[in-house]
Amino acid sequence: MAGLGAMPADALQSYVVLGELSLDGTITHVAGVLPAAIAANRQEKGLICPAPCGPEAAWAGSDIDILAPRSLIALANHFRGTQVLTRPEPAMQANAAGLPDLADIRGQESARRALEVAAAGGHNLMMIGPPGSGKSMLAQRLPSILPPLLPRELLEVSMIASIAGELTGGKLTDRRPFRAPHHSASMAAMVGGGIRARPGEVSLAHHGVLFLDEFPEFTPQVLDSLRQPLETGDCMIARANHRISYPAQIQLVAAMNPCRCGMAGEPGHSCARGPRCRLDYQARISGPLLDRIDIRIDVPAVSATDLIRPSVSEDSASVAQRVARARSIQKRRFEQLGFPSITTNAQCSVALIEQVAQPDGPGLALLQQASEQMRFSARAYHRVLKVARTLADLEGQETVGRIHLAEAISYRMSMDSSTLAA
Numbered sequence: 001m002a003g004l005g006a007m008p009a010d011a012l013q014s015y016v017v018l019g020e021l022s023l024d025g026t027i028t029h030v031a032g033v034l035p036a037a038i039a040a041n042r043q044e045k046g047l048i049c050p051a052p053c054g055p056e057a058a059w060a061g062s063d064i065d066i067l068a069p070r071s072l073i074a075l076a077n078h079f080r081g082t083q084v085l086t087r088p089e090p091a092m093q094a095n096a097a098g099l100p101d102l103a104d105i106r107g108q109e110s111a112r113r114a115l116e117v118a119a120a121g122g123h124n125l126m127m128i129g130p131p132g133s134g135k136s137m138l139a140q141r142l143p144s145i146l147p148p149l150l151p152r153e154l155l156e157v158s159m160i161a162s163i164a165g166e167l168t169g170g171k172l173t174d175r176r177p178f179r180a181p182h183h184s185a186s187m188a189a190m191v192g193g194g195i196r197a198r199p200g201e202v203s204l205a206h207h208g209v210l211f212l213d214e215f216p217e218f219t220p221q222v223l224d225s226l227r228q229p230l231e232t233g234d235c236m237i238a239r240a241n242h243r244i245s246y247p248a249q250i251q252l253v254a255a256m257n258p259c260r261c262g263m264a265g266e267p268g269h270s271c272a273r274g275p276r277c278r279l280d281y282q283a284r285i286s287g288p289l290l291d292r293i294d295i296r297i298d299v300p301a302v303s304a305t306d307l308i309r310p311s312v313s314e315d316s317a318s319v320a321q322r323v324a325r326a327r328s329i330q331k332r333r334f335e336q337l338g339f340p341s342i343t344t345n346a347q348c349s350v351a352l353i354e355q356v357a358q359p360d361g362p363g364l365a366l367l368q369q370a371s372e373q374m375r376f377s378a379r380a381y382h383r384v385l386k387v388a389r390t391l392a393d394l395e396g397q398e399t400v401g402r403i404h405l406a407e408a409i410s411y412r413m414s415m416d417s418s419t420l421a422a
């Protein structure tokens with residue numbers, strides 16, 4: 001258009017131009033406008049992008065010049081001065097209430113406690129139990145107790161969503177991502193890839209939750225591909241001609257049945273295939289992956305009494321308050337130590353956790369005894385410390401005591417003991 005003289009070439013010089021032109025002249029939606037707008041701003045240029053992407057681009061800064069025309073004609077008219085385009089407004093998604101609430105869950109006191117601890121410290125969680133005991137139900141209620149995204153996190157999360165083309169209407173939200181891919185998910189869907197190296201579920205769950213229901217049904221390769229992101233907090237996609245690294249700071253939540261028929265370990269039940277049923281099923285999850293899960297709990301079937309009794313469960317709002325308090329303690333602590341990018345105990349490095357979760361005398365004795373008896377790996381040892389730190393933070397206590405370590409250690413036992421017993 002500039003070549004034809006239909007638009008002033010010199011005016012276009014100060015803009016980065018993005019969009020997909022359709023045959024009738026309208027400019028249609030493209031992915032990745034938010035990071036492009038931020039980059040354009042850094043180069044002190046304006047941005048011309050499709051109208052549906054305008055609200056998204058406006059987040060890049062209040063000073064950046066953004067033109068979001070519906071069509072090429074609208075853009076030509078703007079430069080001619082006959083119909084001047086207004087700057088799009090940054091839009092926020094209305095956080096409609098209506099997340100499922102913890103008050104719906106009957107019984108399951110210990111599972112609720114574990115969910116709260118996981119939320120407070122950003123720890124990985126695995127729930128094992130018979131069908132219909134409420135595992136999926138519990139996991140779906142985790143978003144309702146997580147604190148909203150911090151402004152810096154919100155920008156990171158939105159940029160990934162933008163690249164994946166998943167920002168609906170260009171609106172941002174401060175709700176933490178909750179991704180629950182089906183167990184048929186492929187490797188590319190999980191860690192990212194494809195022609196345009198699209199971010200995968202682990203990256204789309206950045207600063208939020210990746211929920212894997214029916215955990216052993218995922219293919220072993222897909223599960224093991226999670227090992228690296230879980231450890232480093234980012235995900236590297238290497239292709240023949242380029243490599244891309246997406247952040248993937250996630251909280252993994254997994255749910256599974258103890259065996260194929262689902263009832264192993266239930267009182268009065270024996271699997272048709274005996275102990276093999278449980279062993280074969282649980283062996284689909286590799287040891288190293290299991291080692292990365294800080295909290296493993298059994299979710300037993302709900303008793304009839306619990307179901308019949310009128311519900312007395314606490315609602316999400318009050319649990320969320322405790323979680324928020326514990327998170328603000330963590331955030332403040334890491335800020336004071338000079339690590340403003342760390343916001344939860346789960347993210348903190350080995351050296352740092354040894355510094356901030358120094359147990360008292362009796363706690364240390366218990367930890368040593370448990371490490372020896374349960375043959376903790378070095379990773380397990382540090383992860384126990386992290387969970388214990390979170391438990392102390394939930395109580396608002398400065399030092400990590402024996403009681404916190406005892407609870408943290410108990411969360412690592414569930415699967416080991418049941419597999420050993422089998």
Ligand SMILES: Nc1ncnc2c1ncn2[C@@H]1O[C@H](COP(=O)(O)OP(=O)(O)OP(=O)(O)O)[C@@H](O)[C@H]1O
Pocket residue numbers: 104105106107108129130131132133134135136137138255256257302
């Ligand atoms: N603790 C509970 N309190 C109230 N309702 C429950 C509870 N547990 C299960 N239910 C009811 O059972 C249904 C199924 O629960 P859910 O899907 O969470 O089970 P699950 O443990 O994930 O089972 P599966 O192993 O088969 O996936 C729920 O939709 C709910 O109606």
Ligand SMILES: [Mg+2]
Pocket residue numbers: 135136137213214255
């Ligand atoms: Mg389920």
